[in-house]
Amino acid sequence: MTTTLFGLPPVPAIPVEGETAAYPIGRIFCVGRNYAAHAAEMGGEVDREAPWYFTKTPANAVLSGAVLPYPPGTSNHHHEMELALAIGAPVFRAGREQAMAAIYAYGCALDMTRRDLQQVAKDNRRPWSLAKDLEGGAVLAPMKRAADFGAVTNQRIHLEVNGETRQDATLAEMVWTVDEIVSHLSHYYHLRPGDVILTGTPAGVGPVRPGDVITGGIDGLAPVRLSLTDPE
Template sequence: MNDFLFPPSATPAIPVEGGGLYPVNRIFCVGRNYAAHAAEMGTEAATDAPFYFTVTPAHMLLSGAVLPYPPGTGNFHYEMELALAIGKPVFRAAPEDAADAILGYCCALDMTRRDVQIQAREQQRPWDLGKDVEGGAVFAPLTRAGDFGAVASQRIHLAVNGEVRQDANLSELIHSPAAIVAHLSGFYHLAPGDMIMTGTPAGVGPVVAGDEITGGIEGLAPIALSIGAAE
């Protein structure tokens, strides 16, 4: 018997290719990690060091879900990303050691209330309402790092209703996955259950109810999301 006043939510988890589930405890997201995307947003890329925002794990969805168009926005954007999963504890890691902490990679979508985010940015306020959207972090199944290989020049792409909107390659990342893990581990005790979304390339844009989003990264399971009617 326990003293919970109501049943706790189930632990969100991502399927792993080959079997098993990866339970998600935290989601960190890297901002402005592709120069072309920073330029299209009218900002400068974060070349000196990564910067981050977070998403509530309870807000995540899995590939193939239907996401109702969210309240409070009239400009809801897709962002296609490479995400990585931490597989062992890491704290204050050197860059050359950080890659060993990465269990695997997957395709991910960071869905954004762009109008709300930009308004917050202009007012020098946090991005929470723009970025921490219910259902706004979407993950495809994880592929183990050894099966994926080194992050190099793999193609990353996204289409809306079959029309390609984002098309780049991972060599355009300003901060590599290992560099991100090393930097973030200087601020947090990273551990299994931590997901890190590494940023989006240029070509972001709005979607509306009825749109179908598909995306992929060479060597990883593809991702899909349907935008449903507002509730």
């Protein structure tokens, strides 16, 4: 066995209701502009020809309940509440039925975003990595197996900051359904267990500050929580 020069911080594994073992994170894909109202509040439109994606580094993910410092390099840090899905079987070039069968579990997630850096990237046609792939930029709650959650229909999705509601919508407002997302993405990647997909955020995103407590929920799933402290 090859030895390494140093160890790496462990990537978190997501608890799953009813399971004694946790779900290890291999890759994190995120769907952009999957709610028309959110696209409009960001000054854009939904691409209705196909979904599109950005990624987050698994080592930058944290579990619900994390307490993190306000991130460096931004003065406009935003919350985005999302439904996450976890892949449970290999899937490649799949149709919608096969894609649906490959979904193992669902959970609540936060896609935290340095919005000012995202705008700079947009203005200069640069990648979004500094804006989206920040340390603690994906916050993941315990998941529920897809068979126990049932169909993704019109479940309420919401987010609060210090108890005040900021985002309030339903999963029925997603432009691309979960099976369409998995099917489409599987034509570009060999999706496999360990792949987590964040499916986009509804309208109502906004800034958070040191001292804020961010909570979010989706009907039928365990809630997600993040607390922010002073910057380092």
